[in-house]
Amino acid sequence: TNFSGTVDLISYDDFDLQCLKKDSALKRGSDLSKVFGDSNFVLATSDQDSTWKIGDTVQIGDETLTIAGLLKNDPFSENGLTNGKLTLITSDETFVRLTGEEGYSLVLIQTTGDVTDENVQAIQNSVDQTYSFRDKRDERTxxxxxxxxxxxxxxxxxxxxxxxxxxxxxxxxxxxxxxxxxxxxxxxxxxxxxxxxxxxxxxxxxxxxxxxxxxxxxxxxxxxxxxxxxxxxxxxxxxxxxxxxxxxxxxxxxxxxxxxxxxxxxxxxxxxxxxxxxxx
Incomplete structure (x- = not known):
């Protein structure tokens, strides 16, 4: 099945990709190993109403990407739902090949249980205003x-x-x-x-x-x-x-x-x- 439309492209490094498997964020049948390195395989966010599935292809320019795995939800939305929007997660190498953009980076920080608001504020203050900072501690369950x-x-x-x-x-x-x-x-x-x-x-x-x-x-x-x-x-x-x-x-x-x-x-x-x- 081919997917056409506007998609969001997110770059994950190897550590972040491995965390998806460690946190059991992938649906059964997903093959994370295909996504590493410079490849034509990606991961996609999903929910119970998503129409795309593992094995579907997405055309980006002259590149054809195959969905090698699905996330159980959409970690980039407020409620975990895709709302019909397709978000693809690629490796750093694949992202650079597709976009030519090397200055983009998504950094995930996992804190200890005793982290304070002052600690989080210090991290935010160290980030330049051109970057987006999001505190997701309230979503911890x-x-x-x-x-x-x-x-x-x-x-x-x-x-x-x-x-x-x-x-x-x-x-x-x-x-x-x-x-x-x-x-x-x-x-x-x-x-x-x-x-x-x-x-x-x-x-x-x-x-x-x-x-x-x-x-x-x-x-x-x-x-x-x-x-x-x-x-x-x-x-x-x-x-x-x-x-x-x-x-x-x-x-x-x-x-x-x-x-x-x-x-x-x-x-x-x-x-x-x-x-x-x-x-x-």
Missing amino acids: TGTYMAFVFCVYAFLAIIALVTVMNIVNSISMSVSARMKQYGAMRAVGMDERQMTKMIACEAFTYAVLGCVVGCAIGLPLSKSLYDFLIAGHFPSAVWQFPIISLGVILLFVSIAAIAAVYAPAKRIRNMSITATINEL
């Missing part, structure tokens, strides 16, 4: 993000503990309630391995049904909460399908189901057939 993550994962840890206890207790009570039936099955020739398979099938039925219902309810709820709590305050934030989180949850539930089978199966194996029949 690390503390709020960490507090939010801590609360969310603490809540998830409690839910996980309740899930394990519920699966284990449900299987244990189910086995205890049907101890006579299990005894009768053993009396007619069912071996311990077959009994364990029956208990395992029951446990994984609970687990699978729970995962299906949980995903059907949880995913829409997750998107709604994300839109309300995060996207409502940060317009550039976009909810993504939690593939990794779902994988971890499914693995955790599977391990819990396996653990739930162990104790009841061991109890049946250790009881004699007559004792099992006479149980309750």
Whole structure:
């Protein structure tokens, strides 16, 4: 796909480009390595309404540039949205080749947590008035993000503990309630391995049904909460399908189901057939 129109061209040095990857500012599928040095590859800012994508080309004069990666938002706007404007980020070498301008430079300064207003003012005073200075400390959200993550994962840890206890207790009570039936099955020739398979099938039925219902309810709820709590305050934030989180949850539930089978199966194996029949 070709893109035509007015674009903003921004030059990043190697350190600034590497910071984009370090700060997880790039969308999945971006190839930052193509942008370094004198090349025909660039990065582009984007948001949820952007029409351009990785692999699209932009014609600047006689040069054809290919978008090798997309930023998750537009760091050059007040709200992180592109508002339909395409901004390209190039390496220093590519910028000089395209524009012939060698006096341009974008300098990013990361301060420590104890920096004062006087320190920032001193930096600003050292900059000539012909240059643009922007203080973005008010946009820092690390503390709020960490507090939010801590609360969310603490809540998830409690839910996980309740899930394990519920699966284990449900299987244990189910086995205890049907101890006579299990005894009768053993009396007619069912071996311990077959009994364990029956208990395992029951446990994984609970687990699978729970995962299906949980995903059907949880995913829409997750998107709604994300839109309300995060996207409502940060317009550039976009909810993504939690593939990794779902994988971890499914693995955790599977391990819990396996653990739930162990104790009841061991109890049946250790009881004699007559004792099992006479149980309750």
